[in-house]
Amino acid sequence: MKRIPLRPENLHQATLLRLLRDGGRSRAELGDDVELSRSKLNLELDRLIEVGLVEQAGLAASRGGRRSGMVRLSPAIRFAGIDIGATSIDVAVTNGELEILGHVSEQCDVRQGPARVLDRAMELLRKLREQRLFTQLNGAGIGVPGPVSFAEGVPVAPPIMPGWDRFPVRDMVSQELGCPSKVDNDVNLMALGELHAGLARQVDDFLLIKFGTGVGCGIVVDGKIYRGVSGSAGDIGHMRVDDQGPVCTCGNTGCLEAYFSGAALAREAVRVAPRSPYLTERLDVVGSLTAEDVAAAATLGDPVALQLIRDGGRQAGQVLAGLVSFFNPGLMIIAGGVARLGHVLLAEIRSVIYRRSLPLATGNLPIVLSELGDTAGVIGGARLISDHVFSVQ
Amino acid sequence: MKRIPLRPENLHQATLLRLLRDGGRSRAELGDDVELSRSKLNLELDRLIEVGLVEQAGLAASRGGRRSGMVRLSPAIRFAGIDIGATSIDVAVTNGELEILGHVSEQCDVRQGPARVLDRAMELLRKLREQRLFTQLNGAGIGVPGPVSFAEGVPVAPPIMPGWDRFPVRDMVSQELGCPSKVDNDVNLMALGELHAGLARQVDDFLLIKFGTGVGCGIVVDGKIYRGVSGSAGDIGHMRVDDQGPVCTCGNTGCLEAYFSGAALAREAVRVAPRSPYLTERLDVVGSLTAEDVAAAATLGDPVALQLIRDGGRQAGQVLAGLVSFFNPGLMIIAGGVARLGHVLLAEIRSVIYRRSLPLATGNLPIVLSELGDTAGVIGGARLISDHVFSVQ
Numbered sequence: 001m002k003r004i005p006l007r008p009e010n011l012h013q014a015t016l017l018r019l020l021r022d023g024g025r026s027r028a029e030l031g032d033d034v035e036l037s038r039s040k041l042n043l044e045l046d047r048l049i050e051v052g053l054v055e056q057a058g059l060a061a062s063r064g065g066r067r068s069g070m071v072r073l074s075p076a077i078r079f080a081g082i083d084i085g086a087t088s089i090d091v092a093v094t095n096g097e098l099e100i101l102g103h104v105s106e107q108c109d110v111r112q113g114p115a116r117v118l119d120r121a122m123e124l125l126r127k128l129r130e131q132r133l134f135t136q137l138n139g140a141g142i143g144v145p146g147p148v149s150f151a152e153g154v155p156v157a158p159p160i161m162p163g164w165d166r167f168p169v170r171d172m173v174s175q176e177l178g179c180p181s182k183v184d185n186d187v188n189l190m191a192l193g194e195l196h197a198g199l200a201r202q203v204d205d206f207l208l209i210k211f212g213t214g215v216g217c218g219i220v221v222d223g224k225i226y227r228g229v230s231g232s233a234g235d236i237g238h239m240r241v242d243d244q245g246p247v248c249t250c251g252n253t254g255c256l257e258a259y260f261s262g263a264a265l266a267r268e269a270v271r272v273a274p275r276s277p278y279l280t281e282r283l284d285v286v287g288s289l290t291a292e293d294v295a296a297a298a299t300l301g302d303p304v305a306l307q308l309i310r311d312g313g314r315q316a317g318q319v320l321a322g323l324v325s326f327f328n329p330g331l332m333i334i335a336g337g338v339a340r341l342g343h344v345l346l347a348e349i350r351s352v353i354y355r356r357s358l359p360l361a362t363g364n365l366p367i368v369l370s371e372l373g374d375t376a377g378v379i380g381g382a383r384l385i386s387d388h389v390f391s392v393q
Numbered sequence: 394m395k396r397i398p399l400r401p402e403n404l405h406q407a408t409l410l411r412l413l414r415d416g417g418r419s420r421a422e423l424g425d426d427v428e429l430s431r432s433k434l435n436l437e438l439d440r441l442i443e444v445g446l447v448e449q450a451g452l453a454a455s456r457g458g459r460r461s462g463m464v465r466l467s468p469a470i471r472f473a474g475i476d477i478g479a480t481s482i483d484v485a486v487t488n489g490e491l492e493i494l495g496h497v498s499e500q501c502d503v504r505q506g507p508a509r510v511l512d513r514a515m516e517l518l519r520k521l522r523e524q525r526l527f528t529q530l531n532g533a534g535i536g537v538p539g540p541v542s543f544a545e546g547v548p549v550a551p552p553i554m555p556g557w558d559r560f561p562v563r564d565m566v567s568q569e570l571g572c573p574s575k576v577d578n579d580v581n582l583m584a585l586g587e588l589h590a591g592l593a594r595q596v597d598d599f600l601l602i603k604f605g606t607g608v609g610c611g612i613v614v615d616g617k618i619y620r621g622v623s624g625s626a627g628d629i630g631h632m633r634v635d636d637q638g639p640v641c642t643c644g645n646t647g648c649l650e651a652y653f654s655g656a657a658l659a660r661e662a663v664r665v666a667p668r669s670p671y672l673t674e675r676l677d678v679v680g681s682l683t684a685e686d687v688a689a690a691a692t693l694g695d696p697v698a699l700q701l702i703r704d705g706g707r708q709a710g711q712v713l714a715g716l717v718s719f720f721n722p723g724l725m726i727i728a729g730g731v732a733r734l735g736h737v738l739l740a741e742i743r744s745v746i747y748r749r750s751l752p753l754a755t756g757n758l759p760i761v762l763s764e765l766g767d768t769a770g771v772i773g774g775a776r777l778i779s780d781h782v783f784s785v786q
Contacts, residue, residue: 124574130732155752157752157753160753181737205619205621219719221614222617223612226614227721228598228720229598229722229723230754230757231721232718232721232751232754233717233721235722235751235753236718236719237719237720238749239714240714240715242635242636244633252748252749316480319715320630321633322629322715325625325631326610326612326626326627326629326716326719326720327626327719328623328626328627328628355645357631357632360540360549360550360623360624360625360628361623361625361628364623
């Protein structure tokens with residue numbers, strides 16, 4: 001497969017490429033979605049076909065008159081999504097429609113620093129290349145677990161990523177892969193994944209809350225990620241639940257993350273273990289406890305574990321209720337490892353939000369668990385870079 | 394003066410009209426701001442001059458070559474800004490550049506219902522017409538103290554506006570004045586006023602916090618008001634400070650508004666009056682106390698009043714600190730009647746935000762008092778409707 005240069009020549013071509021990324025369709029359907037005369041539309045499409053970005057795909061079902069020709073993106077287009085978490089790397093390769101063709105992951109501590117971690121990511125990509133999923137990429141989108149200066153493509157003062165501050169992640173990856181790349185915060189990538197392939201497909205304004213080792217929020221306004229002026233928007237882990245709570249890693253007391261996160265749950269599990277036979281045994285055997293242990297105990301009906309989840313969900317709900325009043329989103333998605341605590345957690349969060357937020361803001365507000373799991377970040381990475389390459393640069 | 398039909402024929406004309414609204418400039422300067430060839434630019438400008446929307450205004454200072462012709466909006470253009478508050482109405486008439494030509498206001502209780510209150514607003518406008526400030530308006534922007542369905546132009550379930558729920562404010566005003574009109578929440582209008590003529594002129598993403606009888610927030614994303622999916626975004630008055638606080642009018646406890654607002658300050662002032670000679674005397678004479686009394690006492694150095702302001706500012710700061718972490722704004726403006734408590738309040742709010750929000754979010758964050766005072770809302774109203782009429786409809 002040869003790499004196709006992805007350069008729309010004008011705004012119309014860019015719009016057409018994005019529409020086709022979001023699903024193949026007929027020329028007539030494309031005509032409904034863009035404000036172009038039929039002759040101008042066909043001119044632009046023919047040009048995209050000529051350069052190899054788009055191809056014909058038979059005839060559409062009749063809409064009453066002559067059957068319209070189907071068009072789709074070239075099946076040779078390839079994007080990579082690279083999702084670097086605090087303790088793991090996920091790498092996937094997609095086609096132009098951002099469908100995952102291959103997905104590999106491994107445990108990896110982000111504190112090993114950029115050289116080592118990015119090397120691992122490149123190695124995972126090589127595995128996918130060896131599976132003949134691609135020869136050359138058209139672009140790569142990378143997520144990292146910290147604030148990012150999107151314009152410069154560098155992490156900025158990321159608290160849990162020693163050695164990464166202002167490291168040129170974007171430029172290094174671009175150079176290594178010989179294709180355009182973009183870097184963003186990992187939670188923003190998850191939100192983009194939900195926007196493309198998850199529960200947020202029809203929603204313009206929504207929040208994605210990630211409960212992992214830490215807590216973060218992806219903010220989507222009018223179908224686009226809102227990053228704030230320094231790229232730290234959505235960094236809700238240190239929002240205050242109250243003043244009396246546990247001391248947080250940030251030095252303040254009563255932060256959301258200190259009350260409810262993977263780290264907080266692991267700490268609390270040890271504290272309450274003496275009252276739970278399951279957690280006691282697990283602690284004896286392994287020597288420590290994790291959020292997964294709490295989830296496992298809860299699944300077995302352990303009342304102590306269920307209580308931990310309820311308490312945490314209630315504290316988290318207090319903060320999320322405020323965000324609902326402030327932002328009035330059309331959807332709130334709960335995601336991340338801790339979200340696997342499931343419906344007990346969801347019920348507690350919903351209960352607090354429906355009680356504490358304004359009725360007008362919650363009237364039509366679905367609060368749901370993500371259905372994408374580990375793929376949200378990598379799909380979001382592919383979406384991020386496709387937005388870039390399918391634009392006039 | 395004859396009413397000019399304000400209908401840009403295309404996107405380019407709309408862009409030129411908005412640029413000229415934000416300040417007269419030369420043809421050469423306009424050429425720098427829009428992506429149009431010089432001949433196409435002059436064609437569109439000449440067309441706008443022909444229909445009477447724009448006029449020539451002499452020659453600009455030389456930029457090295459031939460001197461460019463200045464252009465400006467027709468001086469006959471007139472917008473109205475109508476700012477309906479909980480207890481007052483402000484009405485102003487502006488020119489096309491949204492400069493206030495006349496501004497009148499009166500006390501008026503919004504609970505009198507839409508027929509009575511809108512009648513008062515029309516009466517105030519008649520006063521301005523009698524001053525020969527206009528004969529016919531090109532548009533009116535109206536603010537009301539509650540949530541609004543912007544698309545429908547009606548208040549939606551506004552808690553302090555009995556009788557206004559889904560009342561067709563926009564259509565009534567349009568019909569009455571014979572011009573296009575738009576309705577929005579009053580705090581959103583203030584934010585638009587700051588964007589046009591206040592401290593937010595160069596800022597794309599900012600928050601305006603209004604402390605009046607209640608508390609609200611205007612959210613500006615990318616230079617546009619963010620309203621949320623049901624028009625209630627920024628309704629922060631019932632965000633939780635803690636669970637122990639005073640009971641709020643909404644039925645919950647510990648809401649921001651129950652801790653710090655005009656109403657809360659008045660209530661607290663009565664409670665602490667026995668410890669303050671100034672407040673005691675005032676209470677004896679008038680029979681009740683207001684936020685203004687607290688401000689007056691503080692200005693005289695009354696330690697009890699100062700303590701009230703500090704305590705309130707600290708509680709408010711807790712909520713605002715969370716918003717700064719979440720939204721990562723480029724500017725936060727404190728406005729509204731209670732903001733007149735001034736620098737003691739500002740210092741307390743700043744202190745909490747700088748301590749509790751993420752350093753990355755506060756690094757370059759100015760937190761300032763509004764300098765527009767009562768004019769923010771009416772300028773915002775003119776801005777709102779000008780955005781509408783200077784667009785392709």
